[in-house]
Amino acid sequence: MFSYGSKRLSNLIVNGIKRFNSTLVIAEHDNANLSGVTLNAITAASKFGGDVTCLVAGEKTASVVEQLSKVKGVSKILVAENEAFKGMLAESIAPLVVSSQNQFKFTHIVAAGSATGKNLIPRVAAKLDVSPISDIIGIEDHETFVRTIYAGNAVTTVRCKDAVKVLTVRGTSFEAAETEGGSASSEQFAGDGSSNELSQWESADLSTSDRPELTSAKIVISGGRGMKNGDNFQLLYTLADKWGAAVGASRAAVDAGMVPNDMQVGQTGKIVAPELYVAVGISGAIQHLAGMKDSKTIVAINKDPEAPIFQVADLGLVADLFKAIPEMTELCNK
Incomplete structure (x- = not known):
């Protein structure tokens, strides 16, 4: 009969749990490049211990698979190529994810808290008859997660007892995984999903810009x-x-038709956490604050000294933006 101290026994149990954990990460991409938010999701997945498997679904994804194979922390890549997976429609990808779960019995299924992840994960959870846990910002152990509620005004810790935990993670809360040092193997995976009759990918008109991507920009x-x-x-x-810098907008500006909705920062837009966030002519509605208040330094420019944005700003300038912004630009020329 063996006798263990309580601390040693606890470590044995924790290490045993980690050894049996296995996580599937849904890789987002455009068939040519891996999305940056997937690297954040991989970091979150690695916190569970055990193997991290990535699912790449699309067509002609060789470039994406090659990039992913070098990411540190990834053990294996499942490659599902089919024309039906173009555009990563949830109606096509969800059955594929369920098939992978039925075959490999993952303990966790993770996607980034992007538009794609928010669309896909609830459908996957429903098909697996489990509860999805959305937008987690912290991981305490393999079944305990931290997430925000009430538009980020409160933080809650939840414990999930489902056999498989289905999650979306907030990318800004986790560092991006290193893109070098990995040596993941890949294998073809022919699961369900190609018979989607509910929707069909037609086309996408993507705006291009020389400026940094909004969710990854430092300013x-x-x-x-x-x-x-x-x-x-x-x-x-x-x-x-x-x-x-990247340029964003509040929901009010988007709803008014000033700029396209892919520039929206906020609870129903993109979540950002740059080194510097400059809010220009933004009052500071809760919906907007939920998307940017994790920024390292917040600067507010508004002519209304009572604007709520000044309550969260590290630096504030009460001024007419139509005078302040040109003056700031002119200083950059000197």
Whole structure:
């Protein structure tokens, strides 16, 4: 009969749990490049211990598989190539994920908290008859997670007892996995999903820009209702080009038709956490704060000294933005 101290026994149990954990990460991509948010999801998945498997679904994905094979922490890549997976439609990908779960019995299924992940994960959870846990910002152990509620105004810790935990993770809460040092193997996976009759991918019109991607930029300048019209956003574009920054917008600006909705920062837009966030003409509605309040430094420019944005800002400038922004741009030229 063996006798163990309580601390040693606890470590044995924890290590045993980690050894039996296995996580599937849904890889997002455009058939050519791996999405940055997938690297954040891989970091979150690695916290469970055990093997991390990535699922790449699409067509002609060899470039994506090659990139993913070098990511540190990835053990294996499942490659499912079919024309039906174009655009990563949830109606096609969800049955594929369920098939992989039935075959490999993962303990966790993880996707980034992006538009794709938010669309896919609830469908996967419903098919597996488990509860999805969305937008987690912390992991305490293999079944205990931290997430925000009430538009980020409260933080809750939840424990999930389901056999498989189905999650989306907030990318800004986890560091990106290293893109070098990995040696993952890949294998073809022919699961269900190619028989989707509910929806069909037609086309996508993607805007292109030399500026950094909004969710990964170190500096973000966002405009709100105070910009008055879309033409005035050129003031922010000019300053952003000087700083090497990305340009975002509040929901009010998007709803007013000033800018496209892929620029929206907030609870129903993109979640960002740059080194510097500059809010220009933004009042500071809760919906917007939920998407940017994790930024390292927040600067607010607003002519209303009572604007709520000043309550969360590290630095505030009470001024007319149509004078302040050109002056800031001019200083960059000196």
